[in-house]
Structures are given as C-alpha cells and as structure tokens.
Amino acid sequence: MKTLKINKIILLLIGLVAFNSCVEDDDFNVPNTAVVQPVISGVIQDISEITGQLAQEQNNFGGELDYDDDETILTFDAEGADIFVEGYVISSDEGGNYFEELILQDAPENPTLGIRVLIDVNPLFIRYEVGRKVYVKLNGLVAAISNGVVTLGPLDGERPGKISAAQENQFIIRDTEVASIVPLPLALEDFTEDKTNLMIEITNVQFNKDEAVNQQLSFASEPGDQFDAERILESCNSSTTRIFATSTFSDFKSLNLPTGSGSMTAVLSRTFFGDDYYVVVNSPEDINFDSVERCDPFDIADFNILFEEDFNNGFANWTVENTSGTREWDPRDFGGEFYARGSAFQSGNILQMTSWLISESFDFDAQDNESLVLEIADAFSNGQPLTAFYSNDYDSGDPSLATWIQIGADEIDALPDNTGFFNNEYDQTNLIDLSGITGMAKLAFVYDSMGATVSTTIDLSDVKIINPM
Numbered sequence: 186m187k188t189l190k191i192n193k194i195i196l197l198l199i200g201l202v203a204f205n206s207c208v209e210d211d212d213f214n215v216p217n218t219a220v221v222q223p224v225i226s227g228v229i230q231d232i233s234e235i236t237g238q239l240a241q242e243q244n245n246f247g248g249e250l251d252y253d254d255d256e257t258i259l260t261f262d263a264e265g266a267d268i269f270v271e272g273y274v275i276s277s278d279e280g281g282n283y284f285e286e287l288i289l290q291d292a293p294e295n296p297t298l299g300i301r302v303l304i305d306v307n308p309l310f311i312r313y314e315v316g317r318k319v320y321v322k323l324n325g326l327v328a329a330i331s332n333g334v335v336t337l338g339p340l341d342g343e344r345p346g347k348i349s350a351a352q353e354n355q356f357i358i359r360d361t362e363v364a365s366i367v368p369l370p371l372a373l374e375d376f377t378e379d380k381t382n383l384m385i386e387i388t389n390v391q392f393n394k395d396e397a398v399n400q401q402l403s404f405a406s407e408p409g410d411q412f413d414a415e416r417i418l419e420s421c422n423s424s425t426t427r428i429f430a431t432s433t434f435s436d437f438k439s440l441n442l443p444t445g446s447g448s449m450t451a452v453l454s455r456t457f458f459g460d461d462y463y464v465v466v467n468s469p470e471d472i473n474f475d476s477v478e479r480c481d482p483f484d485i486a487d488f489n490i491l492f493e494e495d496f497n498n499g500f501a502n503w504t505v506e507n508t509s510g511t512r513e514w515d516p517r518d519f520g521g522e523f524y525a526r527g528s529a530f531q532s533g534n535i536l537q538m539t540s541w542l543i544s545e546s547f548d549f550d551a552q553d554n555e556s557l558v559l560e561i562a563d564a565f566s567n568g569q570p571l572t573a574f575y576s577n578d579y580d581s582g583d584p585s586l587a588t589w590i591q592i593g594a595d596e597i598d599a600l601p602d603n604t605g606f607f608n609n610e611y612d613q614t615n616l617i618d619l620s621g622i623t624g625m626a627k628l629a630f631v632y633d634s635m636g637a638t639v640s641t642t643i644d645l646s647d648v649k650i651i652n653p654m
Contacts (some may be wrong), residue, residue: 186190188482188534192579195299195653196529206446207498208651220359220361221361222360222361223320223358223359223360225269225320225358226267227266227267227268227269227322228266228267228268228269229269229270229271229320230268230269230270230271230323231270231271231272231291231297232270232272232289232290232291232299232300232335233291233297233298234270235259235270235300235323235328235335235337236248236250236298236300236335238259238328239257239259239328239329239330239335240258240321242259243256243257244344244540250330250335250378250379251330251619252330252334252378252455253330253331253459254330255330255331255333255344255459256343257327257329257330258327258329258343258344259327259329259342260323260327260340261323261325261326261327263325264324264529265324267322267324268322268323268324269318269320269321269322269358270289270300270320270321270323271291271318271320271321271360271368272289272290272299272300272318272319272525272583273289273290273291273292273293273296273316273317273318273319273364273366274287274288274289274313274314274315274316274317274318274319275288275289275290275299275315275384275452276288276315276382276419276452276467276578277309277310277314277315277364277468278307278309278310278410278552279308279310279467279468279627280435280436280437280467280468280469281432281434281435281436282431282432282435282437282465282466282467282468283309283432283465283467284307284434285303285304285305285306285307285309285347286301286302286303286304286399287302287304287309287313287319287357288300288301288302288381288382288452288454289301289302289319289321289382290366290383290384293316293364293365293366293367294366295367295369296369296383297379298335298379298383299334299335299381299382299383300328300336300337300382301305301331301334301335301336301337302321302336302337302338302348302357303336303337303338303345303346303347303348303478304338304347304348304350304353304357305347305348305349305350306348306350309390312359313357313359313396314363315366315467316363316364316365316485317359317362317443318359318360318362318364319357319358319359319360320360320362321337321356321357321358322355322356322357322358323337323360323585324341325339326338326339326345326348326356327339327340327345328345328441329344329345329470329501330459331344331345331382332454332456332457332458332459333378333454333455333456333458333460334381334382334454334455334458334459335382340376344511345598347457347470348469350359354482357425359372359633361374361605363639366384368384368385368386368450369383369384369385369386369493370385370386370388370570371383371385371386371387371453371508372387372388372422372425373387373390373418373419373420373423373425373426373427374408374420374422374423374425376427376453378455378463380453381453381454381455381462382452382453382454383449383452384451384452385450385451385452385453385464386448386449386450387418387448387449387451387464388445388447388448389420389421389422389446389447389448389480390418390419390420390421390446390449391418391419391421391445391446391447391450391474391479391480391481392416392417392418392419392429392442392443392444393417393418393419393426394479394481396416397416397418397441397442397443397444398441398444398479401441401444401567402416402441402442403438403439403440403441403442404416404431404435404437404438404439404440404441404442404469405431405432405433405435405438406433406438406439410433410438411433412431412432412433413430413431413432413433413457414431414433414438415428415429415430415463415475416428416429416430416431417429418464419480420614421446421480427449427462427463427464428456428461428462428463428464429463429464429465430454430456430463430464430465431465431466436602437468437469440469442458442478443472443473443474444474444477445475445476445477445478445479446472446474446476446478446479446480447472447474447475447476448473448474449464449471449472449473449474450468451464451465451466451504452464452465452466452467456544461524474627482613482615483615483616485558485651487651487653487654488556488651488653488654489552489651489652489653489654490649490650490651491547491552491650491651491652492547492648493647493649493650494544494647494648494649495523495646495647496516496523496524496525496645496646496647497523499516499523500514500516500525500542502541502544502545503525503542503543503544504541504542505540505541505542505543506540506541506543506582506583506584507538507539507540507541508541508584508585509539509584509635510529510536510537510538510539510540510541510634511536511538512528512529512531512536512538512540513538513540514526514527514540514541514630514632515527515528517644522646523646524644524645524646525542525630525644525645526641526642526643526644526645527540527542527630527643527645528641528642528643529632529634529641530631530642536569536634537634537635538632538633538634538635539631539632539633539634539635539651540631540632541584541629541630541631542629542630542631542632542645543579543584543628543629544627544628544648545627546625546626546627546629547625547626547627547650548624548625549619549622549623549625549626550622550623550624552652553620553652554652554653555619555620555622555650555651555652556617556618556619556647556650556651556652557593557614557616557617557619557628557649557650557651558572558613558614558616558617558647558648558649559573559597559613559614559645559647559648560568560611560612560614560645560646560647561597561611561612561614561643561644561645561646562611562612562643562644562646563641563642563643563644564641564642571596571597571630571631571632571643571645572591572597572630572631572633573591573592573593573597573617573628573629573630573631574589574590574591574592574628574629574631575590575592575619575621575622575627575628575629576588576589576590576626576627576629577622577624577625577626577651579627579629589629592617592619592628593614593617593618597614597617611646611647613645619650628648630645
C-alpha cells in the first residue's frame with residue numbers, strides 16, 4: 186500500500202512539472218514586439234537606387250525600368266560590406282488580404298517608388314505595422330520585375346523567392362519610427378507602372394452597378410472566385426475602369442460590395458501576369474463610400490423619347506444658316522450610318538466658318554423635366570467643341586438677329602477627343618438639362634472655326650429629347 190501511495194505521489198509531481206513546463210514554453214513562444222533603435226552598420230540605399238541598378242541591368246541606362254522584362258535579375262553579392270534598402274510598410278496581412286509579403290514605399294508622404302519584399306512568415310502585421318520604417322539587407326538577395334512590379338527576395342530558380350522564417354531577423358530590421366502614411370492622390374485615369382507598390386487615395390469612384398447593386402456581389406466569396414477575386418472599380422470623372430482585387434482568404438471576403446460612391450485608400454499593383462493594374466485594400470475600413478449617390482450612365486430605356494432625329498432623311502426637318510464663311514453643316518451617309526458633319530478642313534487649309542444647324546419648333550410646355558441627349562464623334566480637336574443653344578423667338582433667316590441661350594456646355598465639352606471618328610462609334614453625352622425651357626423653342630447646334638489653328642471635324646449622329654417615364 187505504501188509503495189502504491191508513493192508511486193501516486195511521484196506521478197503527481199511529474200504531472201505538475203510537465204504542466205509548468207508547458208506554460209513556460211507557451212510564454213517563451215509569444216513574439217517579442219519590443220523595438221530598439223538599430224545601429225545600421227553598412228550602406229543604406231533608397232528604393233530609387235535599386236530600381237536604377239535594375240534598369241541598368243536591363244541595359245536601360247536612362248534609368249527607365251522596363252516593367253515587361255521579367256527575365257532580368259539584379260543580384261546583390263552575399264559577400265562584402267552590408268547594403269540595406271530602407272522603406273515604410275504600407276501593407277497589412279491582419280485582414281488576410283496579403284500573404285507573406287511586405288510592400289514598402291520610399292517615404293511616408295509624397296512617395297515616388299515602392300518595392301515588394303517576399304518573406305515566408307505569417308502573420309507579419311504584429312511586427313511590421315503600416316508606417317513602420319524597416320531596413321532590408323540586400324546581400325544575397327535579388328531584385329527583378331515579378332508579376333509586373335519591382336520585387337525583392339532570394340533567388341528561387343529564375344525569379345525572386347521568399348526570405349525564410351529562420352532568416353527573417355537577418356534580413357529585415359525594424360526601426361523605432363512608425364510614421365503616419367499619407368496616401369498619394371491618384372485618379373484611376375493616371376495609373377502608371379512607376380506608381381505601383383505605393384499607397385494611393387482614389388476619389389469619386391464606385392463599384393460597377395451590375396456587381397454592387399444588381400447582383401450585390403461579395404468582395405470574394407462568389408462560387409467562381411478563386412485566389413484573388415476581381416471586381417470592377419469605376420471612375421465617376423470618366424469612363425475609366427480598374428480591377429479591385431480581394432483575396433478569397435481575406436477575413437472580409439463575405440461582405441457585400443458597398444453600393445454608393447466615394448473614396449478609398451489602397452495599394453496599386455499589377456495582376457498575376459503583370460498585364461493590368463489592380464488595387465487592393467488592407468481592410469474594408471479603407472473604403473469610404475459615404476455617399477449613397479451613384480454616377481452610373483443613364484439608361485435610355487428608363488426614359489420617354491419625345492423627339493428623335495437620326496438624319497436618315499438628311500436635313501429635311503432642319504435649317505442650316507451661316508453667319509460667316511461659305512462652308513456649312515453637311516448631311517452624310519457612310520456605310521448606312523447617317524449623320525450631320527461640321528468641318529472646316531479643305532485641302533490642308535482651315536476654312537473660317539460659323540454654321541448653325543437649327544431644328545423645328547418643339548413644345549416644352551407639353552411635358553416636364555426634359556433632357557437632351559446627343560451622340561457625337563469628333564477628331565482633330567481645336568479646343569472649340571460643339572455648342573448648343575435654344576431660342577423662343579427665332580423664326581428664320583440670320584440667327585444672330587434672334588435671342589439664343591446656351592445649353593449643355595459642360596456635358597458636351599466633357600466628351601473625350603478623337604473617339605469613334607473612324608469606326609462609326611459615337612460618344613453619348615450625359616443628360617443635358619432642358620427643364621428650364623418654356624413654350625415653343627428651337628434648338629441649334631453651332632460649328633465655329635473662327636480663329637482656330639486646327640480644323641475639328643464633328644459628326645452629330647443622333648439627337649434626342651427625353652424625359653423620365
């Protein structure tokens with residue numbers, strides 16, 4: 186009996202020792218996030234020096250990187266004096282939208298260049314939060330264009346690989362500085378390759394209506410989403426669209442896309458094959474779509490068509506009057522497409538002409554909330570766009586003797602130049618407000634080349650007066 190009791194006591198003591206050992210082991214494995222200001226012994230370079238050396242390796246001695254060249258490798262000698270590149274962290278894997286990579290840019294504000302660092306560690310945000318200044322030791326690493334962006338890591342076959350977890354502290358050193366990152370304002374229209382790997386702020390954008398409103402898609406949890414789900418981000422300032430990418434492993438993948446419009450803070454990058462731009466956010470909190478209003482192009486199917494002119498019968502219902510020059514609006518037919526053309530070009534010369542294309546009278550008291558919609562193609566722009574007017578007192582003859590009020594200057598002037606002109610594709614204007622017009626009125630479209638140094642050619646394909654159903 187005594188032997189049995191002694192054995193039980195021994196087993197109990199062994200168990201307590203084992204329990205205490207487990208607790209101490211857990212405490213030992215908690216990562217140490219304390220940062221001591223490092224003393225860097227070696228040469229510190231900025232990111233521009235890395236990209237400049239890579240450009241030279243590509244034989245581009247002007248310093249311009251070829252972002253399509255994913256074969257050239259810049260190798261940093263493992264021996265010799267230590268060399269470091271410094272940068273500020275702008276990526277975070279806390280939300281699961283990044284995995285085993287750090288994106289660094291060269292300054293907290295007004296950055297010019299960024300670089301991607303591959304590292305086989307997850308998670309990284311605990312030690313490398315957004316704004317943390319870090320130094321990456323270059324000795325033994327390579328730099329190259331990978332997935333369309335400048336990338337840093339050890340050589341793995343013929344491309345940069347990941348710094349191993351065991352070598353993390355050997356290659357990446359944290360500074361005590363944690364800066365406030367000020368995103369670089371950048372419109373969707375202004376994306377360029379040298380702006381990749383930068384934290385940017387995009388304003389006046391929205392997600393595509395079919396994805397955010399009609400289907401109410403999630404960020405990245407639809408049946409067809411694999412790895413990185415792609416959604417369409419649209420500019421409200423132009424027709425430009427870009428890819429918005431979200432990892433299917435992100436914590437917020439199941440959230441629905443916001444339906445409104447606004448701004449977002451994101452990192453600019455390139456798709457896996459480097460053939461297109463995409464933006465990625467660290468978390469959904471970086472999206473500030475605080476406006477419920479959207480900027481979708483209107484659907485003509487939602488409106489009553491009160492008047493339409495497609496010029497299939499030429500100018501049968503229109504009057505052409507010139508106030509200067511002999512050249513005038515001309516009815517055209519090209520491949521079955523009928524339109525009105527205004528052009529001052531003739532045999533290499535620019536003719537001086539001001540020509541008015543005037544409609545029949547329209548009763549604006551018969552309905553409410555009228556708008557004008559035009560389809561236009563232009564080329565060789567001289568900066569003098571098509572202008573539109575209305576008059577309640579014009580009857581016939583010289584239009585300069587009547588009272589004309591301009592309409593739709595912003596909507597017409599906003600059309601892009603040199604679009605559709607040679608392939609019978611026309612740009613549709615936004616809704617041009619006519620609701621302030623009362624009584625019987627005529628519309629006029631004026632081509633004016635007076636004082637121009639370039640002869641714009643304008644084709645007007647379709648004119649509609651509409652109002653909501």
